[in-house]
Amino acid sequence: MTDRIDTKLAELGLTLPAAAAPVAAYVPTVEAGGMLYVSGQLPFDDGVLMTGRVGEDRDLGFARKAAERCALMLVAQIKQALGGLERVERVVKLGVFVNSAGSFTDQAKVANGASELIVALFGEPGRHARSAVGVPVLPLGAVVEIDAIIQIAS
Known part of the structure; x- marks a missing residue:
């Protein structure tokens, strides 16, 4: 699986970032009962946190890219764990939280940035259930935050 994902990342011109350290009193992942629970991950582009509110000072394209960057960080956390x-x-x-203006209603389109990348990397096992919700603010002003539940072999 790792080789397939590394190959697909290269084809897409992407690389996995270093797994981010927690910024508060939590752990990045918890393995329990055949599942890996991954804490919410924030979007970083070349080491810089992607901030803002969609529909206010950020557009759909920026937010989709941020969701993709969150997905890359999720994979990095899974690989490290x-x-x-x-x-x-x-x-x-995947649980997708989008820092949105009250009038913005395309949270699902933002979340597609992460969902499409996860399916591209993992294939059929990457097809997942999902929630995509708008929120008025996220930690550190991030534009998107995504958490995940992963089924794993023992």
Whole structure:
């Protein structure tokens, strides 16, 4: 699985970032009962946090890219937690939080930035359930935050 994902990342011109350290009193991942729960990840582009509010000072394209960057960080966290990606059996669910103006209603289109990348990387096991919700603010002013539930082999 790791080779396939590394190949696909290269084809897309993307690389996995270093897994981000927690910024508060939590751990990045918890493995329990055949599942890996990944804490919310923020979007970084070349090490810079992507901030703003969609529909106010950021557009849909920026937010989709931010969601993609969150997905890359999710994969980096999974790889760090498991020592590789071979144990990933299925991406079960993504929870997508979009820092949105009250009039912005395309949270699902923002979330597609992450969902499409996860499916591109993992194939059929990457097809997942998802929620995409608008919120008035996110930690550190991030434009998107995404968490995940991953089914893993023991």
